[in-house]
Amino acid sequence: MTALLRADIERVTVPEGTRRDRAVAPSGLSETSHLRYDFDTFFYHAVRSGDGLVLIAPKLLNFRALFKAARFDVDGEQLGRPKVHSFYRHAIIRFKRIPPGTTLGVEFPDGTRRETLIAPDETDFLAGLNCQMTISKDNNLEWIRQQLTHHVENCGVEAVCYIDNGSTAYSLYELEEVLTSVNLKKAVLISMPFKWGALNKTTPNRELYLQTAAYNLARLRFLSKARGVLRIDTDEIMTTPKGAKTVFDEAQAARLGFVFFYGSNRLPPPDKEGPFEFSDHVYTPTKHDLAVNNWCVNPQGVLGRFQWRCHNLEHNILEKLQELPGRHYYHCLGIGTGWKGGGRLEAARLPDIDQTAQTFWTTSFIPAKGKAP
Numbered sequence: 411m412t413a414l415l416r417a418d419i420e421r422v423t424v425p426e427g428t429r430r431d432r433a434v435a436p437s438g439l440s441e442t443s444h445l446r447y448d449f450d451t452f453f454y455h456a457v458r459s460g461d462g463l464v465l466i467a468p469k470l471l472n473f474r475a476l477f478k479a480a481r482f483d484v485d486g487e488q489l490g491r492p493k494v495h496s497f498y499r500h501a502i503i504r505f506k507r508i509p510p511g512t513t514l515g516v517e518f519p520d521g522t523r524r525e526t527l528i529a530p531d532e533t534d535f536l537a538g539l540n541c542q543m544t545i546s547k548d549n550n551l552e553w554i555r556q557q558l559t560h561h562v563e564n565c566g567v568e569a570v571c572y573i574d575n576g577s578t579a580y581s582l583y584e585l586e587e588v589l590t591s592v593n594l595k596k597a598v599l600i601s602m603p604f605k606w607g608a609l610n611k612t613t614p615n616r617e618l619y620l621q622t623a624a625y626n627l628a629r630l631r632f633l634s635k636a637r638g639v640l641r642i643d644t645d646e647i648m649t650t651p652k653g654a655k656t657v658f659d660e661a662q663a664a665r666l667g668f669v670f671f672y673g674s675n676r677l678p679p680p681d682k683e684g685p686f687e688f689s690d691h692v693y694t695p696t697k698h699d700l701a702v703n704n705w706c707v708n709p710q711g712v713l714g715r716f717q718w719r720c721h722n723l724e725h726n727i728l729e730k731l732q733e734l735p736g737r738h739y740y741h742c743l744g745i746g747t748g749w750k751g752g753g754r755l756e757a758a759r760l761p762d763i764d765q766t767a768q769t770f771w772t773t774s775f776i777p778a779k780g781k782a783p
Contacts, residue, residue: 415599419604421452422452423451425520428450430451430468432471434608434610439608448607451604453503457529458530462504463489463508464504465503465505466500466502466626466630468619469497470496476519479519480517480519481517482517485509485511485512485513493506499617499618514526529631533632535596536633536636539595539637540568541567541640542558542571543633544641544643545621546575546643547575548577548747549644550747554589557644557646560647560648561640566658569595569597569598570589571600571639572585572598573600574599574601576603582599585599598632600624600627600628602620607620633709638709642739647740649737650738658706664708666711666713666728667711668707668713670703670705670721670722670732670734671734672703673737674739674740674741675741676691676694676742678691678693678742680759684744686742688745688775689771689775690744691744691745692767695743695757701739703721713726
């Protein structure tokens with residue numbers, strides 16, 4: 411039976427009338443980006459770390475001054491000034507040697523007060539396990555079940571840390587049922603129903619703060635003692651051949667404890683309407699056949715404490731030395747709900763079916779072989 415933990419994240423917001431600056435110049439903003447931009451999150455989460463405290467926040471910009479001006483306390487006992495670490499799309503704020511207590515209070519310069527519970531360090535829960543880390547919203551529950559089934563049975567996944575970005579197509583309890591139905595040893599479900607961020611005309615991903623903040627929240631509260639962490643999306647299926655090393659084993663063997671790898675973009679038939687199945691993805695795009703890189707890290711290795719991002723680790727200047735040769739997953743462009751923004755099915759297809767992909771879906775994809783629970 412799968413043991414499950416659920417974390418419902420309750421963010422702390424700034425006082426009414428205070429707004430986060432934009433990270434993109436006005437000329438580069440899309441017309442509707444203000445609807446998706448996070449103007450008011452001060453920080454997402456507070457987590458104990460040893461005898462200290464860590465806050466995980468979106469990119470600070472003008473809110474950096476607020477962190478310096480605000481007063482923080484634990485159950486009424488005032489804290490010293492924190493150390494602020496700012497990264498490309500998120501920030502980590504650290505307090506040293508905080509007193510015992512369960513509630514963090516924040517008093518802003520205008521007298522507004524906010525309070526939030528301090529989460530415990532729960533890294534022991536996933537210690538020693540090969541964990542998949544995925545962020546998702548409204549993706550079909552059967553897609554989630556099939557992907558996890560295959561990754562458990564064929565790719566070495568033992569646990570999952572699943573971050574839900576406010577799904578409305580089903581309840582979190584329904585998602586829990588899926589996560590505990592696929593022979594995982596353990597599962598963590600993190601609920602973060604906040605704004606994903608704005609896609610813009612220039613540097614389009616610059617303001618997508620939630621994803622990297624969520625990954626590092628998961629790292630600090632749950633994943634830092636795992637054997638390995640595979641970052642992968644719901645529309646991506648690993649293709650580990652029988653008898654080959656898993657990416658977890660590759661990360662363990664790597665000198666720095668980190669590997670990254672590419673995949674193949676595949677499309678469903680042009681005359682078929684969705685919703686699509688994974689096995690529909692047998693056509694190769696005429697452009698951009700190579701799918702962008704994913705990664706796997708040993709959190710206790712040399713690079714394990716680097717900040718986690720979507721396709722790499724922050725400030726990982728040795729990336730080119732860490733690539734696994736070959737293609738290691740199929741990126742299924744018809745799987746998904748468009749929740750991140752943008753469309754992907756407009757791409758032209760080569761006229762012939764990719765026989766390698768078709769063979770994989772019919773003979774190697776575990777759900778197709780009747781092994782799904």
